[in-house]
Amino acid sequence: MDVGNSVPAEAAFEPLLQFEMEMGTFLSEWQHCDHVSTYLARMISHNRTDPVRHSNFFSSALNELLEVSFRGGTSSGQIGLSIYRHGPIERVQITFPCPAEQVPFYREAVQKIDRSDAHARYLDSISTDMAPSRESVLLDLAINFDASIRIEESTSPAVTLIVDLPLEGLVS
Amino acid sequence: MSVAGLSPNFKVAFDANSQVFSLAGVIRPRSVDEIADSIAMLRQAIDDVRGVLYVDVKRLIQMNNTAFHAFVRVALDACRARADLRMVIVTSSVVGWTTRMFGHLNQIEPQITVEVYDSTFYPGQSFVEDTSFIPILRTQTKMTWRHERSILPRHGLRPGIAMADVCCGIGDFAVLVQKEFQPARIVALDHSKASLAYAREVATNFGITDIEYTYGDASEMLLEDNQFDFVSCRHSLQIFNERELLLKELYRICKPGGRVYITNEKNSHCLGEPRAQSIQWTYNEVAKLFSHFDMDVELGPKSRRYLADAGFDDILVESFMVTNLDGDPQDFADVITAWENVYAGEMAVRRGDTPEFIERFRQGFRDHIFAALHPKGYAGWPIWVASGRKPT
Structure with missing residues (x-):
């Protein structure tokens, strides 16, 4: 089942990088989010027009996805991360195990990104939430990074978020 | 000037003379508690200033949503409580996401304006x-x-x-x-x-x-x-x-x-x-x-x-x-x-x-x-x- 917002027709995304880690190991250290996002961003940005700024922008978005996984994930199984490229867009596919009862909340958060009041809800979130919800993080990606986000669900208690980031155009 | 360092990559400072509160480096805390000292410093800076508080994020390389929400909440609360206070957030044209993220604040609170530091960097x-x-x-x-x-x-x-x-x-x-x-x-x-x-x-x-x-x-x-x-x-x-x-x-x-x-x-x-x-x-x-x-x-x-x-x-x-x-x-x-x-x-x-x-x-x-x-x-x-x- 796919739920998502404004994803373009499937294009020929080329694989750039795959990363897997035992979820228990990932959850053992909060700094993994920062380290992994910084390292992977640097690797995939090296041949962008402005590698340093692309890496900074990409790391910012990827870190938020990793933090969502960290906060919502369970320790069994693996976190899997694949990065693809098509022209100016990088696609991040992140899969992490989570409690089955949490899956509808991710689905709902992704669905809300498409609504016409997304911007207003994002401003409301900034204005009133002391800590960001998973919905406001996804709204942040959609609004500040021009991301297209969709969700894939499987029979196992896991969530896969597919996030297209057109950062090359934003940076250049 | 008071300075606090949470990690080697993060610095927060307040210069009372120029009324500039600055955030620099990488700040990606797991919880607000980790940046409590920095939040307190911002609150103190707000209490100390008259007129305009400049918030300098030109050297802010990374900030996660946890930190963003925490700092912004303090800024918004202060503006709501003090009609005399204005805040100018200075972002850099180099770090693209800061201008986008902080740029929304003016829509929430008109007392906050965002300036992109993109003028000439040197005289010639x-x-x-x-x-x-x-x-x-x-x-x-x-x-x-x-x-x-x-x-x-x-x-x-x-x-x-x-x-x-x-x-x-x-x-x-x-x-x-x-x-x-x-x-x-x-x-x-x-x-x-x-x-x-x-x-x-x-x-x-x-x-x-x-x-x-x-x-x-x-x-x-x-x-x-x-x-x-x-x-x-x-x-x-x-x-x-x-x-x-x-x-x-x-x-x-x-x-x-x-x-x-x-x-x-x-x-x-x-x-x-x-x-x-x-x-x-x-x-x-x-x-x-x-x-x-x-x-x-x-x-x-x-x-x-x-x-x-x-x-x-x-x-x-x-x-x-x-x-x-x-x-x-x-x-x-x-x-x-x-x-x-x-x-x-x-x-x-x-x-x-x-x-x-x-x-x-x-x-x-x-x-x-x-x-x-x-x-x-x-x-x-x-x-x-x-x-x-x-x-x-």
């Missing part, structure tokens, strides 16, 4: 970023390269190293270094998008794909600490008004044991024969003219002091003279013509000099060209090269 920028100046910059590099290619190895440039060329301009020096020395990595940074576009085009035309050209502010680079074996910054310290700040950044990105390499001029020492007196008068005036715009084109021999004060050791200094005998004398003459056009035609006019002064000022450049093209003439442009090692 507008003079040298004119694209008509590009051919002359290329000629200048061609002339200096004849000397520098043999000088650079003495200052630590060698194959296989990681190198940054800060204030790379049109990027031709980086291309020459890449071809001659094959470093493993070159990052070339400049704050002129026009120059970088030109640099990328030149590199593409030469089939060079491994120079990382990046847009950035030399005084606040996104580049991480201790990355490069060799950091060059040519002809730029002299036109930068915040020299200590620039040197601090060059030092920061250089690896311990690596070297920072700078080149600068002493314009009053430009010389020529015949017509030496007229030439000397004009170049003395060039130095005064640049000084008027807060630039120091007499900096060359001061390089040793600047590097020592910035914390470098094993400082090496040498000089060379670009002359009309190095190659085609017309190249030398073309450069002087360009200087005349910019210095006399634009800068002196902007300073408000009289037509009589400008005419005499121009004459010295013309005499320098005369010396360069004279069959028995000699014309020179001295450059000082200096490098220092970052202590291990």
Whole structure:
């Protein structure tokens, strides 16, 4: 089942990088989010027009996805991360195990990104939430990074978020 | 000024004199508790200020949503509680996401405005970023390269190293270094998008794909600490008004044991024969003219002091003279013509000099060209090269 917002027709995304880690190991250290996002961003940005700024922008978005996984994930199984490229867009596919009862909340958060009041809800979130919800993080990606986000669900208690980031155009 | 450091990569400070609260580095806490001291510092800053509080995030490299929400919440609450308070958040055009994220705040709270720090970073920028100046910059590099290619190895440039060329301009020096020395990595940074576009085009035309050209502010680079074996910054310290700040950044990105390499001029020492007196008068005036715009084109021999004060050791200094005998004398003459056009035609006019002064000022450049093209003439442009090692 796919739920998502404004994803373009499937294009020929080329694989750039795959990363897997035992979820228990990932959850053992909060700094993994920062380290992994910084390292992977640097690797995939090296041949962008402005590698340093692309890496900074990409790391910012990827870190938020990793933090969502960290906060919502369970320790069994693996976190899997694949990065693809098509022209100016990088696609991040992140899969992490989570409690089955949490899956509808991710689905709902992704669905809300498409609504016409997304911007207003994002401003409301900034204005009133002391800590960001998973919905406001996804709204942040959609609004500040021009991301297209969709969700894939499987029979196992896991969530896969597919996030297209057109950062090359934003940076250049 | 009070300063707190949560991690080596994050700094928060409040300067009560200028009412500037600044966040710099990487801040990605798991919970608000981790940044409680910084939040408290912002609250205290808000209590202390009258009128406008400037929130400087120009050097904020990363901030996660947890930190963003926490700081923003304090700012919004303060504006709601105090009608007299205004906040100006200063972002950088270099770090794209900060302007986007903080840019929403004005829609929530009109007392908060966001300014993008994207004006000229150094006084002479507008003079040298004119694209008509590009051919002359290329000629200048061609002339200096004849000397520098043999000088650079003495200052630590060698194959296989990681190198940054800060204030790379049109990027031709980086291309020459890449071809001659094959470093493993070159990052070339400049704050002129026009120059970088030109640099990328030149590199593409030469089939060079491994120079990382990046847009950035030399005084606040996104580049991480201790990355490069060799950091060059040519002809730029002299036109930068915040020299200590620039040197601090060059030092920061250089690896311990690596070297920072700078080149600068002493314009009053430009010389020529015949017509030496007229030439000397004009170049003395060039130095005064640049000084008027807060630039120091007499900096060359001061390089040793600047590097020592910035914390470098094993400082090496040498000089060379670009002359009309190095190659085609017309190249030398073309450069002087360009200087005349910019210095006399634009800068002196902007300073408000009289037509009589400008005419005499121009004459010295013309005499320098005369010396360069004279069959028995000699014309020179001295450059000082200096490098220092970052202590291990």
